[in-house]
Amino acid sequence: MANRPIAGKPANHWNSGFNHSIWGPRNNPFHPNNTRPPKKFIVGGSERWRYGFNYTDWALKNGPFYINDTLVFKYDPPNSTTFPHSVYLLPNFGSFLTCDLSRAKQVATVAQGGSKGFEFVLKNLWPHYFACGEHNGLHCKEGMMKFSVMPLFRPCHG
Numbered sequence: 001m002a003n004r005p006i007a008g009k010p011a012n013h014w015n016s017g018f019n020h021s022i023w024g025p026r027n028n029p030f031h032p033n034n035t036r037p038p039k040k041f042i043v044g045g046s047e048r049w050r051y052g053f054n055y056t057d058w059a060l061k062n063g064p065f066y067i068n069d070t071l072v073f074k075y076d077p078p079n080s081t082t083f084p085h086s087v088y089l090l091p092n093f094g095s096f097l098t099c100d101l102s103r104a105k106q107v108a109t110v111a112q113g114g115s116k117g118f119e120f121v122l123k124n125l126w127p128h129y130f131a132c133g134e135h136n137g138l139h140c141k142e143g144m145m146k147f148s149v150m151p152l153f154r155p156c157h158g
Helices: 055-062 093-098
Strands: 040-042 070-073 087-090 105-108 118-121 128-131 146-149
Touching: 055 146, 093 128, 093 146, 105 118
Parallel strands: 040 070
Antiparallel strands: 070 118, 087 105, 087 128, 128 146
16 A cells, blocks of 8 residues: 555655654754753842842843743841841732732741742743732831742743
């Protein structure tokens, strides 16, 4: 059956004139090796995770963020000269606006931001709302220690 001619042409007519080699990893936009690698972002850049810095502005300037990118929260562990910080994931936009931590999930304690920092990998295609939960949300409400990101699918390049 494979050698049977179709409409008077040999069975291999589909191969004539088409260069299949152009669809290797270099030229195929859908090939898994043709995506940008995930990036690591230090939240706040050189300012790190601290009271009084505008993280919403930081997120807007450093985005877009993509699936499998990593957010690194760096902050000093609590001591006599620093305020403690933590990282909470808020459940929705309303909680984010009001800094309502009642249904938030703590993802990093006050001790986890030291040294290399706490890493959060963006694995889901939905909005992520982050805030500092210390002092019953005071750092979120008055210290601007909150921001949101909406991870996207990583674009292909070729």
